[in-house]
Amino acid sequence: MGHDHEHDNHLDPMAARVKALETILVEKGLVEAAAIDAIIETYENKVGPRNGARVVAKAWSDPDFAAWLANDATAAIASLGFTGRQGEHMRAVFNTPEQHHLVVCTLCSCYPWSVLGLPPVWYKSPPYRSRAVIDPRGVLAEFGLELPADTQIRVWDSTAELRYLVVPMRPAGTGHLEEEALADLVTRDSMIGTGLAIAAGEAA
Amino acid sequence: MKDESVFEEPWQAQAFALALALQDAGIISPKEWSEALGARRDAANAAPDGSDYYDSVVATLEALLAVRGIASKAVLEELSLAWIRAAHATPHGSAIELRNDPAWPGRK
Incomplete structure (x- = not known):
């Protein structure tokens, strides 16, 4: 369709709330981004x-x-x-x-x-x-x-x-x-x- | 025989992983987590088909962070709005970064 300006990304409210939680927890050093990725990898693929x-x-x-x-x-x-x-x-x-x-x-x-x-x-x-x-x-x-x-x-x-x-x-x-x-x-x-x-x- | 997909959307996996990572780090105990989550999952609050399970996970995380003084509800809400603005300001195909939020120029 077109050349309208809908080229930007969209983040739905739930995804944004989770990004906010993650941002805070990683910035404060309470969890590590790598640890989060490892958990997801385990539960999606290994168990x-x-x-x-x-x-x-x-x-x-x-x-x-x-x-x-x-x-x-x-x-x-x-x-x-x-x-x-x-x-x-x-x-x-x-x-x-x-x-x-x-x-x-x-x-x-x-x-x-x-x-x-x-x-x-x-x-x-x-x-x-x-x-x-x-x-x-x-x-x-x-x-x-x-x-x-x-x-x-x-x-x-x-x-x-x-x-x-x-x-x-x-x-x-x-x-x-x-x-x-x-x-x-x-x-x-x-x-x-x-x-x-x-x-x-x-x-x- | 393939098992059904474990997460329907990426944010569900992220939220789940945050809850486990907080337990691994000893910031909350498994018992505390299951009780806090359970309180939101009773028949009066939860959808009968279980479809809102990860919504409850997110709400439980937010409440626990507030209780622990890690982040207030207001801070989290402002930050999630910043992420939404950042997403809109990020060209399609590029990674969304918080610094792309036009209303948050001071942020690294």
């Missing part, structure tokens, strides 16, 4: 649910690792190179036919970042945060997950200090699969408890 899927696949394949994960999840997960932030501890909870685990943060958005990356939008939404505790079966139904009536659902409320990783049940008919192939069956939602691992043969 995500593939980390957690590797933890789960190893637990399925290696009983010693599973036992370690059950006793000291922080250390077992760190042994694979996935370390959380200082002061954050991990606990792994294992689904069984009798008990299904579901993770929520009723306060805000505490999440096992080192193994799952950043939480999906619904995890941070008020309805999920309140209803997961009051009506977990109803929440699971909305995710398309209908559990047997005699399966108990246990809800874990994350905190700033303690985060949970759900270890879903290993799908039937996967005895022949290597860890790497098993990891492909482990979805993000299955590690939050709003889904199950993908049945063998259904993986994309």
Whole structure:
């Protein structure tokens, strides 16, 4: 279109507020610009649910690792190179036919970042945060997950200090699969408890 | 199977990183952060679909800086307006710098 004067840059109000915060904090020496870039790089590219899927696949394949994960999840997960932030501890909870685990943060958005990356939008939404505790079966139904009536659902409320990783049940008919192939069956939602691992043969 | 994009816009990543960097630097504790953010994320204040999550992150940062005496709300607001003016005064294709703000000639 044209040769009007719309050649200048545009900064929307939210972006400008964040620039203002950053300017102050960097000018006062409270945070370093390089540290901010490193954090963004990590969360955009390096951490995500593939980390957690590797933890789960190893637990399925290696009983010693599973036992370690059950006793000291922080250390077992760190042994694979996935370390959380200082002061954050991990606990792994294992689904069984009798008990299904579901993770929520009723306060805000505490999440096992080192193994799952950043939480999906619904995890941070008020309805999920309140209803997961009051009506977990109803929440699971909305995710398309209908559990047997005699399966108990246990809800874990994350905190700033303690985060949970759900270890879903290993799908039937996967005895022949290597860890790497098993990891492909482990979805993000299955590690939050709003889904199950993908049945063998259904993986994309 | 690709995971959904973690940030919808760059400012969301910046705000998130600032919150973590402040915790890394020990200026705020993780507990203090989650409680302050949580107070803005209850059902009465937050959008049911979670879409305003990073808006809450920014508001929480602003409030914490004010409480700590690092920067008042007014200072931050003036600075963000300066960034908007600087952006408009910066030719397309060039990096936006605060010194491009025509109303802020004394700034380095």
